[in-house]
Amino acid sequence: MSWGYEAPLASMRRVIDEVLGAPALWAECPAFAELDIDTADAVLQEAARFASEVLQPLNGPGDLAGCVREADGSVKTPPGFRAAYQAFVQGGWPALPCDPAWGGQGLPLLLDAALREMLDACNHGWNMYPDLLHGAYETLKHHGSDALKARYLAKIASGEWLAAMALTEPQAGSDLGQLRTRAEPQADGSLRISGSKIFISGGEHDLTDNIVHLVLCRLPDAPAGTKGLSLALVPKWLPDGSRNAMVCDGIEKKMGIKASATCAMRYEGATGWLVGEANRGLAAMFLMMNSARLHVGLQGLGHQEMAAQNAQRYAEERVQMGKPIAQHPAVRRTLQRLRTYTEAQRVLAYRAALALDLADHHRDEAVRARERRFAALLTPVIKAFCTHHGFHGPAEALGLWGGYGYVHEYGIEQTVRDARIAMIYEGTNQIQAIDLAQRKLLADGGAALTELLDGLQAELGEAAGLRRLFDEARAVLPAWLARCAQGGATLLDTADDLLHALALTLLAWAVARLDAAGGAHTPVFEREGVPEGLMHWSRVRAAL
Amino acid sequence: MSWGYEAPLASMRRVIDEVLGAPALWAECPAFAELDIDTADAVLQEAARFASEVLQPLNGPGDLAGCVREADGSVKTPPGFRAAYQAFVQGGWPALPCDPAWGGQGLPLLLDAALREMLDACNHGWNMYPDLLHGAYETLKHHGSDALKARYLAKIASGEWLAAMALTEPQAGSDLGQLRTRAEPQADGSLRISGSKIFISGGEHDLTDNIVHLVLCRLPDAPAGTKGLSLALVPKWLPDGSRNAMVCDGIEKKMGIKASATCAMRYEGATGWLVGEANRGLAAMFLMMNSARLHVGLQGLGHQEMAAQNAQRYAEERVQMGKPIAQHPAVRRTLQRLRTYTEAQRVLAYRAALALDLADHHRDEAVRARERRFAALLTPVIKAFCTHHGFHGPAEALGLWGGYGYVHEYGIEQTVRDARIAMIYEGTNQIQAIDLAQRKLLADGGAALTELLDGLQAELGEAAGLRRLFDEARAVLPAWLARCAQGGATLLDTADDLLHALALTLLAWAVARLDAAGGAHTPVFEREGVPEGLMHWSRVRAAL
Numbered sequence A, B: 001m002s003w004g005y006e007a008p009l010a011s012m013r014r015v016i017d018e019v020l021g022a023p024a025l026w027a028e029c030p031a032f033a034e035l036d037i038d039t040a041d042a043v044l045q046e047a048a049r050f051a052s053e054v055l056q057p058l059n060g061p062g063d064l065a066g067c068v069r070e071a072d073g074s075v076k077t078p079p080g081f082r083a084a085y086q087a088f089v090q091g092g093w094p095a096l097p098c099d100p101a102w103g104g105q106g107l108p109l110l111l112d113a114a115l116r117e118m119l120d121a122c123n124h125g126w127n128m129y130p131d132l133l134h135g136a137y138e139t140l141k142h143h144g145s146d147a148l149k150a151r152y153l154a155k156i157a158s159g160e161w162l163a164a165m166a167l168t169e170p171q172a173g174s175d176l177g178q179l180r181t182r183a184e185p186q187a188d189g190s191l192r193i194s195g196s197k198i199f200i201s202g203g204e205h206d207l208t209d210n211i212v213h214l215v216l217c218r219l220p221d222a223p224a225g226t227k228g229l230s231l232a233l234v235p236k237w238l239p240d241g242s243r244n245a246m247v248c249d250g251i252e253k254k255m256g257i258k259a260s261a262t263c264a265m266r267y268e269g270a271t272g273w274l275v276g277e278a279n280r281g282l283a284a285m286f287l288m289m290n291s292a293r294l295h296v297g298l299q300g301l302g303h304q305e306m307a308a309q310n311a312q313r314y315a316e317e318r319v320q321m322g323k324p325i326a327q328h329p330a331v332r333r334t335l336q337r338l339r340t341y342t343e344a345q346r347v348l349a350y351r352a353a354l355a356l357d358l359a360d361h362h363r364d365e366a367v368r369a370r371e372r373r374f375a376a377l378l379t380p381v382i383k384a385f386c387t388h389h390g391f392h393g394p395a396e397a398l399g400l401w402g403g404y405g406y407v408h409e410y411g412i413e414q415t416v417r418d419a420r421i422a423m424i425y426e427g428t429n430q431i432q433a434i435d436l437a438q439r440k441l442l443a444d445g446g447a448a449l450t451e452l453l454d455g456l457q458a459e460l461g462e463a464a465g466l467r468r469l470f471d472e473a474r475a476v477l478p479a480w481l482a483r484c485a486q487g488g489a490t491l492l493d494t495a496d497d498l499l500h501a502l503a504l505t506l507l508a509w510a511v512a513r514l515d516a517a518g519g520a521h522t523p524v525f526e527r528e529g530v531p532e533g534l535m536h537w538s539r540v541r542a543a544l
Helices: A009-019 A022-026 A037-065 A081-090 A109-131 A133-143 A146-158 A281-286 A289-317 A329-361 A365-406 A412-423 A429-442 A447-457 A464-485 A490-516 A522-542 B009-019 B022-026 B037-065 B081-090 B109-131 B133-143 B146-158 B281-286 B289-317 B329-361 B365-406 B412-423 B429-442 B447-457 B464-485 B490-516 B522-542
Strands: A162-166 A182-185 A191-201 A211-217 A230-235 A246-251 A262-275 B162-166 B182-185 B191-201 B211-217 B230-235 B246-251 B262-275
Touching: A009 A022, A009 A037, A009 A109, A009 A329, A009 A490, A022 A037, A022 A329, A037 A081, A037 A109, A037 A412, A081 A109, A109 A133, A109 A289, A109 A329, A109 A412, A133 A146, A133 A162, A133 A211, A133 A230, A133 A262, A133 A281, A133 A289, A146 A211, A146 A230, A162 A191, A182 A211, A191 A211, A191 A230, A211 A262, A211 A281, A230 A281, A289 A329, A289 A365, A289 A412, A329 A365, A329 A490, A329 A522, A329 B429, A329 B490, A365 A412, A365 A429, A365 A447, A365 A490, A365 B365, A365 B412, A412 B365, A412 B412, A429 A447, A429 A464, A429 A490, A429 B329, A447 A464, A447 A490, A464 A490, A464 A522, A490 A522, A490 B329, A522 B522, B009 B022, B009 B037, B009 B109, B009 B329, B009 B490, B022 B037, B022 B329, B037 B081, B037 B109, B037 B412, B081 B109, B109 B133, B109 B289, B109 B329, B109 B412, B133 B146, B133 B162, B133 B211, B133 B230, B133 B262, B133 B281, B133 B289, B146 B211, B146 B230, B162 B191, B182 B211, B191 B211, B191 B230, B211 B262, B211 B281, B230 B281, B289 B329, B289 B365, B289 B412, B329 B365, B329 B490, B329 B522, B365 B412, B365 B429, B365 B447, B365 B490, B429 B447, B429 B464, B429 B490, B447 B464, B447 B490, B464 B490, B464 B522, B490 B522
Parallel strands: A162 A211, B162 B211
Antiparallel strands: A182 A191, A191 A262, A211 A230, A230 A262, A246 A262, B182 B191, B191 B262, B211 B230, B230 B262, B246 B262
C-alpha cells in the first residue's frame, strides 16, 4: 500500500501513437523525420526510470525537510536534491527539446511534455528548478545578443546553470504594469539593476554553481505600464568570477512545494544585460508563455496520474466490510472518474504540445499556421482545466484513504498541497479564462475554435451525450460572441464557465478517441462530465 | 490586510431570531422559557470576544509549532494553548448546553452551535480538545452508572477534565466490526483493557490534569462484528492517584489541525469501567452521533465564514489594474457565492441544532417526535455538505490572494488544510450519503423528507429557480424510492449525488428565508446553486 509511481507508459504510447497519430506527423517535420514511436518509447522508459527511482523517493522527505536559508542568504535544498539534479544533467534531460546547435537533443516538445508529466508526478518541488530552463532557453535564443548567447545559451540548454524568472513585486501580482525595479545603462553597455522581487522560484539554491536571472525592469524614462518593461539577464556569478550584487532576503513558508525555494530577491545595483529590445521585455517573455503554461498544465496532469494510480492500488488492497474498497460502488466511481479525466486530459495536453511542434516544424506553412492557432487556443484551456482538476482530483482521491489520507506518510496529502499552486502561478486560472475569452475567441470571432471543433467532431462518433456538448458549444458560441461584442460585463462574467464548458466539450472528443483506441471511458464521462459540461454551458447561456 | 476574525453576530442573530423564529419556540420549551434573544445575543458577544481575541491569535503559531511528543509519551501542545483552555473553562463555556444538575448552564444547543462555529473558525486545532466533551458528557449522562457519573460527570461538564473517544484501530476504519481491543472483567467489577488505537484526537496532551478515554472494546465471548462491542471509561489517572497503564505511542504528521494531537494509544491492561450494557457500546455512542456530526458540520461552516470575511476584506484593499479586486467581476462572483453559501448553510445547521433542542425540550410530544425525525434527516446532510463546502469554499477563496494565498502568514492556506479532515472523520462524507439514503429516506419511504419539504415549501416564495429544485425533488424521489426498494446498486450509486441535490434544494429554502429577512442571495443562488442542484438531480435521474 505504499505510495509510489509506475509511469503510465502504455497510456502515453496510446495517446502519442494511436490517438494523436504523432509518428505520421513527425514524418512531415524535417526536424523529426528520423524519429519513430519505438525510439520515442525508449526515451520515455528511460525518463520513467529516473522519475520513479531517483525523484519519487526524495519527494516526501523533501517536503518535510524543506529549504533552509542561511544567515548569509544562501539556500540549502533538501538532502539528495543536488545529486539528483547532477544525474539529470548528466542524462541530458534538460536539453531534450533544445536545438542540437546549442547542445540539445532536438526531440519534440511532445516527448518533453511526457517527460515533464513524469517529473511533476514524482517530485513537483524538485522539478520547479529545471522547469524554468526551457523558457529561459527560448527567450535567450530568440532575443539574446550573440554575445549573451555565446556566454549563456549552451550552459542553460545543458542545465549546467539553472535559470530564474524574476517578474513579481510586492505591489504587482497579476498587474505587471506596476513593476518598479530600475535598470540604469552603464558606459560599458551593461545595466545596473536595483529593486526587490518576490515569489522567485529557484532565485537562490545549491543545485548549480551559477543561476541566471531574467529580470523584468524599467529603463530610465520608460513609458508607464507594461509598455515600459525591459528584460535583463542578471547572473549570480559574473563572467569575471565575482559575485553579483543580488541577495536572497528570505524564502516563503508555503502550503506545498516546500522543497522549492520561493525567494524574495534584492538587486542592489546588480550587473545585467538587456535581452531583446528596450521596453519590449513583456513581448520577449510572452513568446515562451504558451510552452510555460502548457508545462503548468502538465503539473496538474502529473498530480492526477499520481493520485489515480495510488488510489487504485490502495483501494484494491484495503479491505473494509469484507471486500476491497475498490469494489464499493462509490469508490469505484471515484476511481473511474479519476482515470477517465486523467487520460482524457493527457490527450488534450499532448495535443497542445504536438501543436507547438507542428507550428514550428511542419513542412507545410498552412499547417504551421493552423497549429499556431490551435496551440494559442488550447493553452489557456489546458493550463486552467488541468490544474483545476490537478488539485480537485487528488483532493477528492484523498478521501479514499480515510484518515490515512490526512497523514503525511501516505503521500496523497502532499500531492494535494503541492497541486494548489499550479492554479495560481504562470497567470491565475481566472487570467487564463479571460485570455481565452478575449484574445482567443472574441478577437477572431470564434474562427479558430470553429475550425478546431469541425476537425474534432468528424472523429467523435455517435455517443449521444458527447454530441450534446458539441451541439451546445455550437449553439451558445454565436450568441456569446454577439453579446460580448457589445461590451459590458458579459465576457468577464462568463469567462470561467465558458472555459470549463469548452474544456469538457474538448474532453468529450478525447474520450471518444481513447475509446476508439480500446478504452472504456464514455459511460463514465456521460455520467460525470456531460452533466457538468451542460451545467457550465447553461450558466453561460443564462448570462446572455 | 491581515488575517483575523470578526464574529458574524448580526448574521447569527438574523438566523436565530428572524429566519428560525427560535425565541417563540424557546417559549414552548420549559427548559428555555426564561431565555430571550437579547440574552442569547449577549452570550454570543462574549463568546465572540474569546474566539477572536484569545483563540484566533494562537491559530497560525499553533500550526507552525504543532504538538511535540516527548520520549516518555507525554505530549506538549503549542505555546498558549493551555492558558487559553484554562480561560475557556473559567468562562464556563464547556458547560454551556449541559444540565444545571451537573453544573451546566442549560442553554440551547442552538447557542452552543453558534459558539462552536466561532471556535472552529478561529482555531480548529485548539477546538479539537473541548469539541469532544459534549459527546462524552451525553454518553456518560445517559449510560454511565451512578458511581461513574458521581466521579466523572461534573468534571467533564465543567471541562476540568478533557475526554477522548477511542474507536479506530489500524485494521478498522469505517468498519468498526473489525475492532479487536480486549476488555477482561475483574473481580472488583472493573475491566482490564488491552489493545492499540489510532487517530485518537486529544488522547494525550498537557491541557488538563486528567484525560477520560471512552474506549470501544470487546468482552470475552462477545459476538463477532459490531454487536460485540462494549464501551469502557478509561481515565489517564485513576481515582487512587496512580497512573493508568496506557501510553501515547506516537502522534501523526498531518496535513492540517497540527495543533491537535492525533495519538496512537496503547492500553496495556489499563483499568476501566463499563459504560452502558455489555455488547451495546455502539448504541451508547450512536446516541451522541447526531450532535457530534452536527459539530463537524459547524467546523465546515466556521471555515467558510473565516474564508469569506477575510477574502472580502482583502479584496476591498488589494488594488490591481487600478481598482480594488473586489470590483472585478470574477472576484465579486466568488465573494458573493461564498457569502450566500455560508449564510444559507448557517440557516440549515442552526435549524438542525434547533431540532435537537425541540426534540428534547418542546412541551408537545408531537413536536418532539417530528423534530427528532428532522434532526435525523438533516444531520448527514449538514455533516457532508457543510464540510464539503468547508473545504472547497476556502480552497477556491485562496485564489483571490494570488500567490500570497499559498503562503502561511496570510492564513487562508491553513484554513484549507485544516478543513479537509472534516470531510473524513466522524463518518466519511460517503458514509453520510449512505446513511441519508438508507436509514433516513428508504427506511421510512421518504415520509420524513416529504413532511419537511411540505413545511419548507410553504415559505419558499415564488422565485422560479428555487421552485425548480423543489419540483425536481418531488419528481425524482418516488422513482428513486421505488428503484432502491428493488435492491441492486442504485442506492449506493446515487447516494452522493442525492445528498448534494437534496442539500441544494434545502439551501434554496434557506436562501429564500434569508432574503425575506432582508438579504439579497437569490440572484446568486439562482446562478450558482440552482444549476448545480439540477446537475445532481439529473445524475440521480440518469441512474434510475
